[in-house]
Amino acid sequence: MDFLSFLITGLGLGSVYAIIALGYTMVYGIAKMLNFAHGDVIMIGAYVAFFAVGKFNMPSLVAVLFSVLVCTLLGVLIERLAYKPLRDASTLSVLITAIGVSYFLQNAAQILWGSDTKIFPTMFDFGNISLFNGQLQISLLTLITILVCIVIMVVLTLFINKTKTGKAMRACSEDKATAQLMGINVDTTISITFAIGSGLAAIASVLLCSTYPAVNPTLGSMPGIKAFTAAVFGGIGSIPGAFIGGLLLGVLETLAKAYISSQMSDAIVFLVLIIVLLIKPTGLLGKKISEKV
Amino acid sequence: MAKLKTAFLGKNRNCHLCLGLVIIAYIVIEVLMYTGSLKSLFINLLVPVTSYIIVALALNLVVGISGELSLGHAGFMSIGAFTGVIVSNVMATMISNDILRLVISIIVGAIVAAFFGFLISIPVLKLQGDYLAIVTLAFGQIIKSLINNTFLGFDSNGFHFSFITNTVTLGTGGKMLINGPIGATATDRISTFTVGVILLIITILIIFHFINSKYGRSVMATRDDRIAAQSVGINVVKTKTIAFVLSAGIAGAAGVLYGLNFSTLVPARFDFNQSILILVYVVLGGLGNMFGTIISTFILVLLPELLRFLADYRMLIYAIVLIVIMIVTNNPTINQFIKKIFRRKKAEGELNND
Numbered sequence: 082m083d084f085l086s087f088l089i090t091g092l093g094l095g096s097v098y099a100i101i102a103l104g105y106t107m108v109y110g111i112a113k114m115l116n117f118a119h120g121d122v123i124m125i126g127a128y129v130a131f132f133a134v135g136k137f138n139m140p141s142l143v144a145v146l147f148s149v150l151v152c153t154l155l156g157v158l159i160e161r162l163a164y165k166p167l168r169d170a171s172t173l174s175v176l177i178t179a180i181g182v183s184y185f186l187q188n189a190a191q192i193l194w195g196s197d198t199k200i201f202p203t204m205f206d207f208g209n210i211s212l213f214n215g216q217l218q219i220s221l222l223t224l225i226t227i228l229v230c231i232v233i234m235v236v237l238t239l240f241i242n243k244t245k246t247g248k249a250m251r252a253c254s255e256d257k258a259t260a261q262l263m264g265i266n267v268d269t270t271i272s273i274t275f276a277i278g279s280g281l282a283a284i285a286s287v288l289l290c291s292t293y294p295a296v297n298p299t300l301g302s303m304p305g306i307k308a309f310t311a312a313v314f315g316g317i318g319s320i321p322g323a324f325i326g327g328l329l330l331g332v333l334e335t336l337a338k339a340y341i342s343s344q345m346s347d348a349i350v351f352l353v354l355i356i357v358l359l360i361k362p363t364g365l366l367g368k369k370i371s372e373k374v
Numbered sequence: 375m376a377k378l379k380t381a382f383l384g385k386n387r388n389c390h391l392c393l394g395l396v397i398i399a400y401i402v403i404e405v406l407m408y409t410g411s412l413k414s415l416f417i418n419l420l421v422p423v424t425s426y427i428i429v430a431l432a433l434n435l436v437v438g439i440s441g442e443l444s445l446g447h448a449g450f451m452s453i454g455a456f457t458g459v460i461v462s463n464v465m466a467t468m469i470s471n472d473i474l475r476l477v478i479s480i481i482v483g484a485i486v487a488a489f490f491g492f493l494i495s496i497p498v499l500k501l502q503g504d505y506l507a508i509v510t511l512a513f514g515q516i517i518k519s520l521i522n523n524t525f526l527g528f529d530s531n532g533f534h535f536s537f538i539t540n541t542v543t544l545g546t547g548g549k550m551l552i553n554g555p556i557g558a559t560a561t562d563r564i565s566t567f568t569v570g571v572i573l574l575i576i577t578i579l580i581i582f583h584f585i586n587s588k589y590g591r592s593v594m595a596t597r598d599d600r601i602a603a604q605s606v607g608i609n610v611v612k613t614k615t616i617a618f619v620l621s622a623g624i625a626g627a628a629g630v631l632y633g634l635n636f637s638t639l640v641p642a643r644f645d646f647n648q649s650i651l652i653l654v655y656v657v658l659g660g661l662g663n664m665f666g667t668i669i670s671t672f673i674l675v676l677l678p679e680l681l682r683f684l685a686d687y688r689m690l691i692y693a694i695v696l697i698v699i700m701i702v703t704n705n706p707t708i709n710q711f712i713k714k715i716f717r718r719k720k721a722e723g724e725l726n727n728d
Contacts, residue, residue, distance in 0.1 A: 115504065117650075163697055170704035173443070177657045180650055181696035188689040306511070306646060313508045342538050348519035351512035358505055359497050 082216045087339045088332060093223035093292065095331020096230030100285040101308035102315070102323035103237065104278030110254045110318040111274045114172060117179040118159060120305020121186035122279050126152045126286035127201065127296045128194055134202045141204040149283040156279025157272050165268070190298040201294035204287065226288045233281065234324045241320065250274060254318070307334075310354055316367025325365060389582035392665050393575060399672075400571045415679060421635040423675045424570035425451075428577050428628035430655040430671045431664055432621040435581055437653070438662030439590065440617040441597030442499075443507040445649050446514030450622045452644035453490050454483035454629025456521055459558040460551050462634055464528060472564040480573065480630045487626020488619050490517075495618045499611050514649050521641040526552040557640035558633070565635040573631060577624055581664060584620060593617045658699060 101123060108116045129151045133144035163182050167175050207221035241247035249270045252260040261267050289304060290296060307330060315326025333353060337346040357365070403420065406412045429451055436444045458479040469475045494513045498506055525541070527534040529548025536542050540554060552558055584590045592613040596603040604610055633639050655674055659667035677695070681688035702708055 109504075115507075163701070166701045167704050169706075170700075173437070173653075173657050173661065174700050174704050177654055178697050178700045180654060181693045181700065184689060184693035184696070188693060192686050192690065302646075306515075310508065310512070313505065317504060342523075344523050344538055345519055348516045351515045354512050355497055355509050358501060358509055362501050362505060364505070 082213065083339075086217055086219070087335050089219055089223055089227075091332035091335030092328060093220075093226045093331070094335055095311075095328035096227045097285050097289045097292075097327075098304065098308045098311045098331050099230050099324045099327025100233060100281050100288070101304055102311040102327045103233070103320065104281050104285075105309055105312040106315075106317055106320060106323040107250075107274050107278050109312070111250055112164070112271055114164065114175045115179065115309070116278075117176065117305070117309075118182035118186060119278065119282060120301035120303075120308070121183050121190075122152055122156060122159075122282040122301070123286040123289070123304060124190060124296075124298060124301035125155060125186060126283035127290045127300055128190060129283070130204070130287050130290070131199060131201055131296050134204055144204065145284065145287050148287060149280045152283035152286075153276045153280040156275040156282075159279075160272055160275040165271075187298050187302075194298070196298055198295050198297040201290040201296050203294070204291055222291055226292070229284065229288065230324070230327075233284070234320070237277075238320060246270070246273060307350075310351070313364055314354055314357060316364030319364070319366045322364060322366035329365075386582060386586070388665060389578065392578045392582075392668060395665065395668060396571060396574055396578065403567075416676075419676065419679065420567045421565050421570050422632060423672060424567065424574055425628045425632035425635070426652065426655065426675050427668050427671045428570075428574055428631070429625050429652050430659065430667045431574075431577055431581055432624035432628065433652050434656045434659070434662065434664060434667050435584070435617055435621045435624075437656055438660075439585060439597070440593050440614055440621075442614065442618070443504070443653075444510040444618075444621075445507050445646070445653065446494075446510035446512075446517075447621075447625050447652050448644040448646075448648035449510075449514035449517035450487045450491060450625035451629035451632060451648070452517055452521060452641060454487045454626030455633025455639060455644070456552055456558065456641070457486045457626070458483040458630030458633045459561050459639065460526070460528075462562060462564060463549060463551055466562065472562070473566070473569065476564045476566070476569055476630075476634060479634060480569075480627045483630035484623040484627035487629065488623030491619045491622020491626075492615070494622075495615045499614045499618065511646065511649070514644075514646060518641055518645055521552065521557075522555050524552050525550070525554050552641075555641065557638065557643075559638045561634060561637050561639065563635060563637055565631050570631050573627060577627075578664065580620070580624070584617070589613050589616050654696065658696075 101119065104119050104122075105116060108114065108119070126148045130144050130148040133139045133147050134141065139147060159182055163178050164175060167178055205222055205225070207225065209218045209220050210224075211218055241250060249260070249265045250273070252263065252265055253267055253270045257267050260270075285304075286301075290300075308327065311326035311330040312323045313326070314330060315322025315324070330350060334346050334350050337349040341349060361367070403412070407417065429447060432450075433444060433447045436442055436447075461479040461482045462475050465475050465478065469478070494510070498509050498513075501509060523538045525536045525539075527542040527544045527548055527550045529545040531545060534542045534544060534548075542550070544550070550559070585594075592603065592608045593616075595606075595608060596610050596613060600610060629644075655671040656667055658674065659665075659670035678688055678692055681691055684691055
């Protein structure tokens, strides 16, 4: 019974990682950049939700929407100001810029809202459900987190495969120059990708903070790194890959914490990652790119 | 005059430029210290700056020369630093000369870090691109977790070790060397600026010797075109391994220098952010450009201190400076403008030579 309970907690955490990883993987797929500032967008999302509920007494759902809106705008703004001028620059230059943006957001948050940890208000209280005569207690929030993740995943897959914008995104990720020749507005497409990724980050932030109710300026770093790992785990650039990678990572982390050692859980997760990459060098669902000579 | 210039600068022009820069900077700083015109804040930063320059050079060997992104170089620094702390503490009773103790610690630290570099290079160099980067990131995290959970003590009966929970009991005169998340405490601060500069000079000589050797050229050929390099008989994995292990060893040596400069050192000091910070020095200095790396590291380590008058806003300004530099240096119009100026100067120089 314990195992089942850990498994569900792990899936809940994994769903949050998966939602964040989707943002990483979409941006990577289309802009070929590691957006290290993604974790800090999560942090901003958490603060926005915190103030929306705590200060302005917004209803929970409205607060979530507000947070999504702010993060979406922030994502587009970051892309336009910092990344767009570097479209033709080397990947490393873009990486450093992303790190600069990450520092900027963290320090801006620290100046604006202080470096102390704030307690995130309870936005959703669904209680628990008992199964097997009360032997298994499952938080309904965890189930909803998993459900939200699945819905996002399905909608996103449909969006990318069925809509015109989705097609444009796939075209851009294949070949930007050709896409442009086919009449696709590459700049807008990239902006839309950032908007979706950042919006998802806001949803992830609310789910994350509902489970671990603490908000501080470095809140996003660790989930950011973990989600990045999850994206690589599943094969970066692949949307189902990010989903599976996120879930696996969450389960692995929770089980390692429960059965081996809570201090060593990170090390175990990263060790498994190295082993997986040794066996499947491009991640679980990553495409094998054959080099042309 | 022109002949003398080629004779002195010659093939190793960049190497001599770096050495010249370091030696001149050393003399200037020593003179300033002697006349007492340096603030103590700046003097305290000298050894860390030197360590960071050495690590940045080591990282540039991997990122710039070998063309592989490493996000875990702080891990090698960490291994070096804590090995150094252990060695220097154990030898404290045997060797009273601080400088000798420091030198031995640096050598042992470098060897241990190089060994770990070899271990990690086995999975790392089979992968390519961002997958390789993530393995080095994972490695850095694993090292941090391992040291964070290590409890190591030393007394007259030898070493006492426990993992995750502290069960180490020490006899009289015993000392905790690594105390889990608290790290190393009450370490003798035996690092000196002079030893650091000598280590830096040795590093520069090793790196340039490597670059100009058969292996260095193989590594650069592999970076530029892996398949072409393989087709002319270069053992791609072997050459990359040599560069990576060398880089890890140098980073370890720098870690020892850094670790023995502080009386307390926590394992969390060498986290992901630290690896990223070193990468920033390398990228701003220019990939494969050792001279640029030395200058950019020097400036960027000091920048947060120089911006101290901005109080809370200093890291914000630092971030903006970073972004703006990246955007400006990658702007084609500005790049062309700079190239034009340099080309004109070069043309004038050639005219004068005739």
